[in-house]
Amino acid sequence: MIRLATVDNHEVVREGVAARISAVAPQIEVVASTGTVEELLALDAEPTVVLLDLWLEEGDSLAHIPVLTARTRVLLYTTEQRPVPLRAAVSLGASGLSLKSDPLDSVVEGVGSVAAGEFFCSGALAHALLTDQRAVAELSDRQVEILQALSDGLDYRGVAALLDCSQGAVKTHLSRVRDKFEAIGHQPGNSHHLTRLATEQGYLQRS
Incomplete structure (x- = not known):
């Protein structure tokens, strides 16, 4: 069983994706859904994977990634499509990227891959954002x-x-x-x- 936590400052988004994943992926148990990383860390949830939005109400969540990855794996779940912050997140330890525009089955696949210790990157666009050296000055x-x-x-x-x-x-x-x-x-x-x-x-x- 994969224990999943979602962190997104938009309640509708985090609750919605948690409910949809629970409905289609019985192998994934949603153990927490919070608006901030601090709220998640205050819980005794012990997730296997954290589905983390890159932009939270207090700003970017980059500084929280090393704290999270010391105890779990992090899969970015974001609308951000600019290469610099995405690459920074991966360099800090995030285990991959799933865009909010991706279909649900891709998100589920990403959670499973990251839980298994694999790096996940959804779609050609996301892959290019992270790997194409000519995308960034x-x-x-x-x-x-x-x-x-x-x-x-x-x-x-x-x-x-x-x-x-x-x-x-x-x-x-x-x-x-x-x-x-x-x-x-x-x-x-x-x-x-x-x-x-x-x-x-x-x-x-x-x-």
Whole structure:
């Protein structure tokens, strides 16, 4: 028997998927359904697999993944289709990805695969998001900080003051960011276009 817990801040979603899985998969017992990871950890549920949404009410759930994987396996169950946060989740120990748009039998398959210790990735799109090296421009932490500051509305002078560097350094970093996006097939224009591309890939949160 696979013991399953669902964590999603939308009650209808987590209760709905739990009920549907219970109805079609007698080998899976839903032992908990919570809105936060903290609520789950406070229970004595001991799930085999946690079906975890990547975006919870308090923000992303990335920081919770190592805590969960120390005691169970984690299968992402999310609408997120940007490669950067998905890859970050896997690098932190998530055992796979199931998109909320997937059919129920695929989700059940994913739970079973993860419970058996296998990595699961549903569909060609999800697989590409996690594995296609040309899907992501590999940006440094500093480059992301600069893009985030620009996205927040600062000009070059403001970014330089915030990050304690020169305007020339800001422009150099942006030039390297532009080169990285060009290397994977984009034709970035100004800094606003760069921040949009970084947001689309998941380096920056959508406003």
